[in-house]
Amino acid sequence: MFDVGLTELMVIAVVALVVIGPERLPKVARTAGLLLGRLQRYVSDVKSDINREIQLDELKKLQQQVTDQVTNLEASVTHEMREVESSVSNVVAPLTSEAAVSPAPTLEVADPVAATSAPAADAQKS
Numbered sequence: 001m002f003d004v005g006l007t008e009l010m011v012i013a014v015v016a017l018v019v020i021g022p023e024r025l026p027k028v029a030r031t032a033g034l035l036l037g038r039l040q041r042y043v044s045d046v047k048s049d050i051n052r053e054i055q056l057d058e059l060k061k062l063q064q065q066v067t068d069q070v071t072n073l074e075a076s077v078t079h080e081m082r083e084v085e086s087s088v089s090n091v092v093a094p095l096t097s098e099a100a101v102s103p104a105p106t107l108e109v110a111d112p113v114a115a116t117s118a119p120a121a122d123a124q125k126s
């Protein structure tokens with residue numbers, strides 16, 4: 001924070017000793033230390049509060065991004081589902097209309113025994 005070297009500290013200590021006096025200097029130094037500690041704690045509290053606010057803002061932005069992505073994904077899935085439904089209904093509609101108009105074809109199954117015995121019966125008659 002401050003660029004104070006050892007020589008500057010020595011000059012400050014000598015001036016404080018001369019101005020304050022040797023009997024009050026320890027009490028003043030103790031008070032200055034306490035005030036400096038309080039100031040450091042206050043600054044660290046403010047920094048942590050600011051960091052929490054920044055993290056909260058980042059989390060809100062992240063939440064908004066995730067919400068937007070979910071909304072976009074939901075819209076995309078809904079759109080694709082409607083396209084599939086429409087294509088299926090386009091394919092099924094002609095088939096159902098044909099089934100309603102014409103009767104279902106019936107398969108005639110010939111009796112395999114009768115079909116094989118008929119030529120043999122014709123051969124015996126001749």
